[in-house]
Amino acid sequence: MTLPAPPTLEAVAARAGVSRSTVSRVVNGSPRVTPEAIAAVTAAIAELGYVPNRAARMLASRRTQTLALVIPEDTALFFSDPFFASVIQGVATTLARTEYTLTMLIASEEAPEKTARYLRGGNVDGALVLSHHRHDRSYTQLAGALPVVFGGRPMSNEHDDVFVVDVDNVAAARSAVEHLIARGRRRIAHIAGPDDMAAGLDRVAGWRAALDAAGLEPAGVESGGFTVAGGMAAMSRLLDRVPDLDGVFAASDSMASGAVSMLRERGLAVPSDVAVAGFDDNFFAVSTMPQLTTVAQPSVELGCAMAEQLVRLIEGEPVERVRMLPTSVVVRAST
Amino acid sequence: MTLPAPPTLEAVAARAGVSRSTVSRVVNGSPRVTPEAIAAVTAAIAELGYVPNRAARMLASRRTQTLALVIPEDTALFFSDPFFASVIQGVATTLARTEYTLTMLIASEEAPEKTARYLRGGNVDGALVLSHHRHDRSYTQLAGALPVVFGGRPMSNEHDDVFVVDVDNVAAARSAVEHLIARGRRRIAHIAGPDDMAAGLDRVAGWRAALDAAGLEPAGVESGGFTVAGGMAAMSRLLDRVPDLDGVFAASDSMASGAVSMLRERGLAVPSDVAVAGFDDNFFAVSTMPQLTTVAQPSVELGCAMAEQLVRLIEGEPVERVRMLPTSVVVRAST
DNA sequence: CTGAAAGCGCTAACAT
DNA sequence: ATGTTAGCGCTTTCAG
Numbered sequence: 001m002t003l004p005a006p007p008t009l010e011a012v013a014a015r016a017g018v019s020r021s022t023v024s025r026v027v028n029g030s031p032r033v034t035p036e037a038i039a040a041v042t043a044a045i046a047e048l049g050y051v052p053n054r055a056a057r058m059l060a061s062r063r064t065q066t067l068a069l070v071i072p073e074d075t076a077l078f079f080s081d082p083f084f085a086s087v088i089q090g091v092a093t094t095l096a097r098t099e100y101t102l103t104m105l106i107a108s109e110e111a112p113e114k115t116a117r118y119l120r121g122g123n124v125d126g127a128l129v130l131s132h133h134r135h136d137r138s139y140t141q142l143a144g145a146l147p148v149v150f151g152g153r154p155m156s157n158e159h160d161d162v163f164v165v166d167v168d169n170v171a172a173a174r175s176a177v178e179h180l181i182a183r184g185r186r187r188i189a190h191i192a193g194p195d196d197m198a199a200g201l202d203r204v205a206g207w208r209a210a211l212d213a214a215g216l217e218p219a220g221v222e223s224g225g226f227t228v229a230g231g232m233a234a235m236s237r238l239l240d241r242v243p244d245l246d247g248v249f250a251a252s253d254s255m256a257s258g259a260v261s262m263l264r265e266r267g268l269a270v271p272s273d274v275a276v277a278g279f280d281d282n283f284f285a286v287s288t289m290p291q292l293t294t295v296a297q298p299s300v301e302l303g304c305a306m307a308e309q310l311v312r313l314i315e316g317e318p319v320e321r322v323r324m325l326p327t328s329v330v331v332r333a334s335t
Numbered sequence: 336m337t338l339p340a341p342p343t344l345e346a347v348a349a350r351a352g353v354s355r356s357t358v359s360r361v362v363n364g365s366p367r368v369t370p371e372a373i374a375a376v377t378a379a380i381a382e383l384g385y386v387p388n389r390a391a392r393m394l395a396s397r398r399t400q401t402l403a404l405v406i407p408e409d410t411a412l413f414f415s416d417p418f419f420a421s422v423i424q425g426v427a428t429t430l431a432r433t434e435y436t437l438t439m440l441i442a443s444e445e446a447p448e449k450t451a452r453y454l455r456g457g458n459v460d461g462a463l464v465l466s467h468h469r470h471d472r473s474y475t476q477l478a479g480a481l482p483v484v485f486g487g488r489p490m491s492n493e494h495d496d497v498f499v500v501d502v503d504n505v506a507a508a509r510s511a512v513e514h515l516i517a518r519g520r521r522r523i524a525h526i527a528g529p530d531d532m533a534a535g536l537d538r539v540a541g542w543r544a545a546l547d548a549a550g551l552e553p554a555g556v557e558s559g560g561f562t563v564a565g566g567m568a569a570m571s572r573l574l575d576r577v578p579d580l581d582g583v584f585a586a587s588d589s590m591a592s593g594a595v596s597m598l599r600e601r602g603l604a605v606p607s608d609v610a611v612a613g614f615d616d617n618f619f620a621v622s623t624m625p626q627l628t629t630v631a632q633p634s635v636e637l638g639c640a641m642a643e644q645l646v647r648l649i650e651g652e653p654v655e656r657v658r659m660l661p662t663s664v665v666v667r668a669s670t
Numbered sequence: 671c672t673g674a675a676a677g678c679g680c681t682a683a684c685a686t
Numbered sequence: 687a688t689g690t691t692a693g694c695g696c697t698t699t700c701a702g
Contacts, residue, residue: 006455007454008679009680010617010679010680017400018688019690020679020680020681021681021682021688021690022687022689024680024681024682025687025688027680032687033687033688034687037687037688049452051452051453051455051456051457052456052679052680053391053456053458053679053680054393054399054458055389055390055391055399055458055678055679055680056390056394056678056681056694057679057680057681058389058390058680058692058694059391059679059680059693059694059696060679060680060681060693061680061681061682061694062681062694064389064390071427073426074684075424076424078424079421079424080350080417080420080421080618081413082420085415085417085420086415088414089414092439094408094413096441096443101440102438102439103401103436103437104423104437104438106427106428106429106431107666114607116383118386119646119679121341121386121387121388122341122386122388123386123389123390124339137480143414151701191376199565205414205700228618228621233692254618257622264624270639273525282588283415283619287562287596287619287622289596289624291597315400324448331365341695343695344695344697345696353671353672354672354674355673355695355696356671356672356673356697356698357673358676358696359696359698360672360697362696363697367671367672368671369671369672372671373671385694387696388694388695388696390695390696391694391697392695392696393678393696394695394697395695395696396678396682396697396699397678397697463684487676518702546679577696
């Protein structure tokens with residue numbers, strides 16, 4: 001498998017009858033080049049099928065044009081969650097329009113600082129951190145050494161100088177629960193996400209806030225770990241503890257879907273016996289029967305926004321610290 | 336945002352009291368270094384928190400340690416399919432154990448050859464191509480110029496010299512349909528995938544083969560484009576054309592899920608009126624009610640295998656041209 | 671087994 | 687506006 005050596009900038013220069021610098025300028029879109037030179041170089045590039053060598057460019061310019069997407073250790077959970085798939089889609093498509101390349105970095109917990117070092121070692125221009133857990137302390141520390149944008153508020157109170165794209169999970173959860181209340185539910189339980197993630201905690205808080213405001217007592221919380229199976233188990237425990245509950249707000253559609261299965265298994269009808277609301281508005285919401293009332297969050301756009309923010313940050317443009325994306329309650333048959 | 340310059344190999348050499356060459360040898364695991372030297376260098380590396388600069392390494396060694404994951408233009412379909420998420424998970428976790436880095440490359444059809452040129456331009460050591468469509472001709476041509484591994488047989492008869500990891504879609508589909516036949520179904524229709532993808536065509540072929548072998552007539556085929564909505568629409572058309580069908584084999588669980596919804600909408604019971612089998616065994620299979628009988632394919636392992644094959648190919652180890660992974664029929668309530 | 675020296679292909683001052 | 691000159695940080699012959 002011997003590849004013919006790709007043409008170099010030098011070859012282009014020779015062909016176009018100019019110096020390497022000029023070629024470099026054309027390639028990089030410098031304004032200080034005559035139209036004729038541009039034309040000659042462009043032609044030479046096309047004829048030779050020249051592609052700049054990234055490695056050389058990185059080394060010389062000390063910019064890598066590479067962004068890292070940091071993925072938490074628990075890849076199974078991460079990759080099976082459609083929310084993350086959508087976020088990645090947003091990131092990837094946004095970056096496809098730029099000169100930046102995306103590399104996936106799995107944060108291994110065997111070598112927790114290996115990842116951080118790779119990032120700090122000048123191998124990327126910036127990082128996108130998704131699904132930040134409480135124990136992932138290294139990434140918030142990273143934020144001082146490298147442009148970093150978090151998808152979802154990181155779990156750390158030490159730094160308020162990080163860049164974040166997020167939704168208002170408290171308000172969003174609250175509005176979902178308010179919807180349940182408006183439907184006449186009074187004993188509303190919650191199936192929570194992991195308590196080491198901001199999204200999990202904030203949604204609990206929103207649930208509680210809505211109940212408080214309505215003068216209702218919390219009917220119980222169980223954690224479902226953002227999985228279908230976890231949602232089923234949590235629903236089961238809730239029914240054991242609070243047999244007369246009439247509403248459930250789950251922090252994700254996957255858990256809501258599990259909850260609906262468990263309710264059916266226990267002989268309870270949705271929504272007549274128990275109304276169920278979820279969070280995400282992904283295909284769990286529409287493939288569950290009855291289809292789920294849920295909080296829609298713009299996951300693809302979240303990825304787009306993360307990528308945009310990071311690129312701006314790297315290129316020195318002004319960037320707001322926190323960018324909040326809108327959510328909305330989508331009412332379907334489960335409530 | 337001024338980053339302190341990361342330590343260089345030169346700094347490590349100074350600290351360890353050896354030459355840069357020796358440090359380089361240690362870093363690259365050369366056997367020709369004394370244990371003392373190794374120890375000194377290792378210590379210096381740890382003290383300094385040295386991380387090799389990838390760009391410099393790439394440039395000097397002419398190896399990039401980077402693999403591209405080529406993603407088809409239609410990112411929405413790609414990212415919303417849990418099959419691909421699993422494959423990526425397999426690829427990413429496998430690569431995490433190696434020195435290779437994964438970059439995601441979206442094949443834009445505006446600049447179809449831009450992608451190919453990037454790949455050929457010496458920017459990656461190899462490429463993984465997933466979800467190959469008939470019109471993606473450039474990638475099969477690529478296979479001569481760069482190590483490439485396809486996930487799923489590519490749609491091209493011009494090249495039989497490509498490397499592929501796949502499942503036997505014909506046999507797998509056939510066994511699913513045989514299961515339907517064994518359940519007593521006689522008028523079995525098919526909801527097909529896109530006909531510009533091998534997986535789509537092969538599953539049609541498997542369906543047909545099973546019917547032929549049993550001496551049954553095909554009850555009809557409609558295409559569902561691998562989406563839930565497409566599955567619903569296809570089911571609807573099938574019912575219009577073949578009102579008395581009693582079995583459906585869908586080429587994906589997402590389409591099977593859509594089919595089940597449509598059957599319910601039309602007042603038909605699953606499986607008593609119509610038995611439904613899918614393909615994939617992802618969460619559509621278990622979140623649809625009734626849960627789907629389906630063909631399980633090892634999607635994470637497929638990603639692992641692709642990554643392994645590509646790395647071997649790059650490193651000159653022997654690699655089988657086609658690696659087939661096993662499938663199995665998982666029987667649930669929908670049949 | 672180790673060091674010295676010569677680049678890898680490109681960018682970025684600095685001249686002109 | 688363009689060319690000249692140095693490197694970027696590392697690997698890799700080639701000597702020793």
